Amino acid sequence: MANPRLIKRQLSEPTISRLPVYQRIAESWERRGRLSIDSTQLGELAGVTPTTVRRDLAALGSFGMRGSGYDVSVLRERIADALGHDREYDVVVVGVGNLGRALVNSSNFLTRGAKLVAVYDKDPNVIGTEVAGHIVQDLNGSIIPATVAVLCVPPAAAQSVADRLAGEGIRAFLNFAPQVISVPPGCAVHYVDFSIELQILMYHVNNGTGPLGGGVLHSLGIAANSARRNIQRNLEKS
Amino acid sequence: MANPRLIKRQLSEPTISRLPVYQRIAESWERRGRLSIDSTQLGELAGVTPTTVRRDLAALGSFGMRGSGYDVSVLRERIADALGHDREYDVVVVGVGNLGRALVNSSNFLTRGAKLVAVYDKDPNVIGTEVAGHIVQDLNGSIIPATVAVLCVPPAAAQSVADRLAGEGIRAFLNFAPQVISVPPGCAVHYVDFSIELQILMYHVNNGTGPLGGGVLHSLGIAANSARRNIQRNLEKS
DNA sequence: GGATGTGAAGTAGTTCACAGCC
DNA sequence: GGCTGTGAACTACTTCACATCC
Numbered sequence: 001m002a003n004p005r006l007i008k009r010q011l012s013e014p015t016i017s018r019l020p021v022y023q024r025i026a027e028s029w030e031r032r033g034r035l036s037i038d039s040t041q042l043g044e045l046a047g048v049t050p051t052t053v054r055r056d057l058a059a060l061g062s063f064g065m066r067g068s069g070y071d072v073s074v075l076r077e078r079i080a081d082a083l084g085h086d087r088e089y090d091v092v093v094v095g096v097g098n099l100g101r102a103l104v105n106s107s108n109f110l111t112r113g114a115k116l117v118a119v120y121d122k123d124p125n126v127i128g129t130e131v132a133g134h135i136v137q138d139l140n141g142s143i144i145p146a147t148v149a150v151l152c153v154p155p156a157a158a159q160s161v162a163d164r165l166a167g168e169g170i171r172a173f174l175n176f177a178p179q180v181i182s183v184p185p186g187c188a189v190h191y192v193d194f195s196i197e198l199q200i201l202m203y204h205v206n207n208g209t210g211p212l213g214g215g216v217l218h219s220l221g222i223a224a225n226s227a228r229r230n231i232q233r234n235l236e237k238s
Numbered sequence: 239m240a241n242p243r244l245i246k247r248q249l250s251e252p253t254i255s256r257l258p259v260y261q262r263i264a265e266s267w268e269r270r271g272r273l274s275i276d277s278t279q280l281g282e283l284a285g286v287t288p289t290t291v292r293r294d295l296a297a298l299g300s301f302g303m304r305g306s307g308y309d310v311s312v313l314r315e316r317i318a319d320a321l322g323h324d325r326e327y328d329v330v331v332v333g334v335g336n337l338g339r340a341l342v343n344s345s346n347f348l349t350r351g352a353k354l355v356a357v358y359d360k361d362p363n364v365i366g367t368e369v370a371g372h373i374v375q376d377l378n379g380s381i382i383p384a385t386v387a388v389l390c391v392p393p394a395a396a397q398s399v400a401d402r403l404a405g406e407g408i409r410a411f412l413n414f415a416p417q418v419i420s421v422p423p424g425c426a427v428h429y430v431d432f433s434i435e436l437q438i439l440m441y442h443v444n445n446g447t448g449p450l451g452g453g454v455l456h457s458l459g460i461a462a463n464s465a466r467r468n469i470q471r472n473l474e475k476s
Numbered sequence: 477g478g479a480t481g482t483g484a485a486g487t488a489g490t491t492c493a494c495a496g497c498c
Numbered sequence: 499g500g501c502t503g504t505g506a507a508c509t510a511c512t513t514c515a516c517a518t519c520c
Contacts, residue, residue, distance in 0.1 A: 011441075055513095114436060193258075292501090293491095
């Protein structure tokens with residue numbers, strides 16, 4: 001059942017959202033020269049149970065070493081494989097307000113295969129200026145082919161911008177506008193909404209529930225499913 | 239079973255993460271003068287099934303009108319109640335880089351009870367400058383009492399900053415640093431990680447799975463649980 | 477010994493289908 | 499007629515517990 005080469009088995013949504021976390025931990029351990037990590041350590045650092053870690057990783061094929069855990073470089077590789085990091089993909093960022101600017105300048109955002117190919121805005125005062133090494137293009141002009149569009153436009157503009165980009169062949173949208181949008185079949189949308197995150201956090205503070213309680217907790221943001229009541233410690237101290 | 243006054247029943251995590259979405263829709267309909275909305279409409283707009291909407295709202299008490307749906311203003315009110323929007327809470331933002339700046343200047347971020355009381359940084363070049371009406375304070379100086387801290391610091395600094403703030407009585411953290419942190423018992427952490435969101439999105443693009451497929455989809459970001467294969471349309475056109 | 481990988485059990489959340497009410 | 503609210507069925511995910519292998 002464990003195909004030596006990359007397994008095409010369908011991964012569950014919660015698993016998918018945890019893989020990037022494991023990956024980051026693996027990379028960090030690799031950088032500091034550790035050779036292997038076991039499911040308990042990985043679980044503490046990621047904020048999930050060891051069993052969950054093992055199930056998640058078993059879904060990528062059996063590459064753990066009984067008795068000693070997972071080789072960190074194999075771990076990193078397998079996850080990269082599963083997540084499709086071998087292939088590069090082109091990203092455009094639309095809307096160069098504070099947020100758009102913050103994203104393209106962030107060293108953490110466009111990594112692992114993501115390649116920024118263009119930045120758009122519709123404000124004439126912004127078009128033509130340089131942001132993170134790219135000249136801001138006119139959104140009403142021609143759109144360069146890309147796979148993903150990151151939407152940092154006002155909520156009222158989100159739908160029309162998405163329509164436009166979908167027409168130009170963009171297949172996936174990371175939407176930072178607090179606005180549900182509709183896209184053609186075959187396109188994917190993923191939402192990031194700060195104020196909702198804050199509201200969820202406050203619910204827990206007010207109710208002393210979930211993520212609080214028995215000790216340290218980790219509500220994994222996206223992987224909101226019950227990853228609580230788990231001890232975790234930090235890594236990458238310096 | 240339907241207590242007339244605010245129900246203290248424990249809400250499930252997925253429900254909690256959907257309530258803010260319903261709320262936004264309710265507010266939008268209210269602004270445009272609509273009086274009621276039914277579970278099918280609400281479900282389409284939020285990207286979930288009508289049944290899920292009804293279950294979620296039933297958990298807040300039975301206030302739907304059989305035959306005609308939910309009164310939008312009651313809907314908004316009930317959700318605000320459940321989420322604890324009656325009480326105000328104080329927020330500090332730590333780290334005034336591009337992201338911190340974008341957040342405090344965003345009209346969407348600090349709403350519904352959230353009140354920005356201070357902004358901190360440790361860079362002498364930034365301390366003393368004004369951001370969104372607040373003079374940036376020295377993080378090493380005294381910290382004003384607050385409930386929530388929004389961390390926009392580099393990953394390497396996240397843990398020590400959290401330690402410091404937890405010591406000063408902060409009880410909840412919204413952590414934008416791509417770094418798992420540990421906090422004392424009784425504190426809550428919620429993570430927002432852009433690059434992970436992008437990686438999850440790309441997994442779906444590469445695999446044509448989940449959120450893609452049968453039509454328009456809505457992977458609710460935080461409410462990542464299987465809210466797919468649902469039709470949705472946009473609202474708040476202009 | 478020690479940790480993985482996994483059937484089996486348990487739990488949580490969603491969806492079905494319909495009784496009940498407006 | 500139409501739509502809510504909810505028991506019952508179903509599905510998905512997690513956790514337990516242990517056989518298996520290094």
